[in-house]
Amino acid sequence: MTAESTVPSPGAQRREHGFSSVSVLPAQGTAPGGRFPAHRPPPPRPASPVPLYVVDGAAAVLGALTLTGTQLRPLPVTLLLAASLLLGPPRARPPVPGVLPELPTVCGRTAVAWLALAALVAAYRPDDALSARALLAGFAVQAAASCALRAAVYARWRAVLLRRPSTALVIGPAETAQRVAAAVLRDPTCGVRPVGIVADRPDGTGGLPVLTTGEEVERAVIQNGVRAVLAVHPSARTRQGSLLHTLAEAGCEVWEVDAGSPSYARQERLAGFPCRRLEMAVARRGxxxxxxxxxxxxxxxxxxxxxxxxxxxxxxxxxxxxxxxxxxxxxxxxxxxxxxxxxxxxxxxxxxxxxxxxxxxxxxxxxxxxxxxxxxxxxxxxxxxxxxxxxxxxxxxxxxxxxxxxxxxxxxxxxxxxxxxxxxxxxxxxxxxxxxxxxxxxxxxxxxxxxxxxxxxxxxxxxxxxxxxxxxxxxx
Structure with a gap:
């Protein structure tokens, strides 16, 4: 709790230095909260974890079918399914992950689920305790099924991304933004197609069009159905914070791309650049x-x-x-x-x-x-x-x-x-x-x-x- 009884210190009045970009604001006529009114809802993106939950659940059921006799009952199957889903599949990030990099994670989660099932069955139904052979067979079947089904999901996602890449705006100093945009355009497997640069002034070197006003940004978002934003400079998040939040509320995914530090460790990569997704939109679910x-x-x-x-x-x-x-x-x-x-x-x-x-x-x-x-x-x-x-x-x-x-x-x-x-x-x-x-x-x-x-x-x-x-x- 605070009160209104103090004077801001000189430090409180300090202006933050950094890339001096234009203050891009939504044009007149936008809806309250900064949404672009004519922004069409983006088509479904292949980033939802739901398909992964479905295939992991199906794999758990297949693994449970290896149980025999009294072991194959609704309760053990339900416990195995619940354990597999509670561990939860990771949400896919662009570019779409492959099965091989995920193999240790999938096998580890599957092993934990089967060990948990074995412990519960041994504790509450000792007569139906799982043998080592049953554990290994169930683990192998579920892990193999999960990998195979995930491979099919990822193949489908890649096809969708190549056929309908997400249009994107790149925000940051014009020279850096043009360099990142060119690299992303050269790598179609990213599933991202930049259509414009948001900067304080044109760079005069050609490339993608440079947007310097709120009206130009709004027009680009509406006409191109922009669904992604790449912030390619550390100052973009602070200097253009309002714009990033507005675009996120309009349904765009916001990514912070590290365009200047190749050694910056990140698991996600975009055209070779380390990146991470920024959760800019206010959570509505809760x-x-x-x-x-x-x-x-x-x-x-x-x-x-x-x-x-x-x-x-x-x-x-x-x-x-x-x-x-x-x-x-x-x-x-x-x-x-x-x-x-x-x-x-x-x-x-x-x-x-x-x-x-x-x-x-x-x-x-x-x-x-x-x-x-x-x-x-x-x-x-x-x-x-x-x-x-x-x-x-x-x-x-x-x-x-x-x-x-x-x-x-x-x-x-x-x-x-x-x-x-x-x-x-x-x-x-x-x-x-x-x-x-x-x-x-x-x-x-x-x-x-x-x-x-x-x-x-x-x-x-x-x-x-x-x-x-x-x-x-x-x-x-």
Whole structure:
């Protein structure tokens, strides 16, 4: 939890240096959240793990058929199938993997599944214990079937990639981007066909067209059905973070390609370049779970803390006069404003000061009770009502006032991307000590890392760490 009572340090106002690319934004008429409205849904990509689960399940059933007599019962077959699927096939990355590189992994998972089955059967049905011969036969059949079926799946995927490669945009300095694009075009087995370069200025050397405005990028995405993005310079992720997030939300896969360090170790390769996929789009699968957690926790805490909230309100009214609740406009998800609620611990001179001055209070001038509320973060308990209403979440990037949002969007790359998720009472930046007079650049980086790697368990961990911080309050 944070408060609005500090001045950004000089380090917080430092502009990040790097490749100075154009700030490419979606053109007018795009949908909220930065999606390109006319972007056609991409055709199915051969990267889904579902076919691998299917073939591994079929291989497990074939392996189970080697069991004989009383061993061949529904329960052992179900246990073997469950163990094989729970170990889970890895998701294929372009270029499509082959069977030989995966052979050790497939054999290892199969061996673990059969050993687990043997242990369970020996523990619960000793009379049907599997012999070493039965284990070896079942293992051999399942491993061979899994490899053969995977080979068929991979052959089909390669055919699809060669026939319908994913069109891509390459983002980075024009010279580097043209070099990477040319290498990818020379290797059709990548399954990727670059159609344009996004850079700050044309390089004048020919090659693919260089896109320098948001309108050109949008037109290229719509006309070419772009389904992949290659970020070929380290600064592209920071300087063009908003564009990468927008393209990811539009359905594009975002890849970070290391075009300058051949020794950089990565298992995935694209035309020989080390690469890795960036999960830029906000996870949607768990959004219902996140909202359910917000409602349950905020509702329970409001009920339990009701007497405490009433006591704080009465004490504030007695010692500081009327106007117990402080209301202030903040910017939430997708840039939408909302009214944030807090207990009033300081009275700014006027509305202009409250809206535009970062430091609205000198803590030494506060009354003792107000200072206690600020130090313990009890002044922010009213934000649980914002959470219950849906303005905020328990965990997320902290909301800021419109005046500072407008400033920070221009100063810090990736700041606008924080608003692709509902703002929170606490967040990853706060539990790492980024509260009060700390770097906005660092907060932005932690907030985007939280969104990129979001999980419900991460929310629970942040809430527990926040609770531990409240036990030993240091102020906010």
């Amino acid at each position: 959004s219902a779970g996140k909202r359910t957690l917000d409602i349950l926790v905020s509702g329970t805490l409001l009920l339990l803390a009701g007497p405490l909230l009433l006591a704080c309100a009465v004490a504030l009214r007695i010692c500081d006069g009327p106007g117990v609740v402080f209301r202030q406009q903040r910017i939430g998800k997708d840039g939408r404003p909302f009214t944030l609620l807090k207990f009033r611990t300081h009275r700014p001179v006027d509305a202009h000061e409250a809206a535009t001055r970062w430091s609205v209070a000198n803590e030494d001038e506060m009354r003792g009770f107000c200072r206690m509320l600020r130090r313990t973060s009890f002044d922010e308990l009213l934000q649980l009502w914002n959470v219950l209403r849906g303005d905020m979440s328990l965990v997320g990037p902290r909301p800021e006032r419109p005046y500072f949002v407008a400033q920070f969007r221009k100063t810090y790359p990736g700041y606008a991307a924080r608003h692709r998720m509902r703002v929170g009472v606490t967040g990853l930046a706060q539990v790492h000590g980024l509260r009060g007079d700390t770097s906005i650049e660092d907060r932005c980086r932690f907030d985007n890392a939280y969104i990129d790697n979001w999980s419900l368990w991460q929310d629970v961990c942040i809430l527990l760490r926040t609770a531990a911080t409240l036990v030993r309050p240091t102020g906010s």
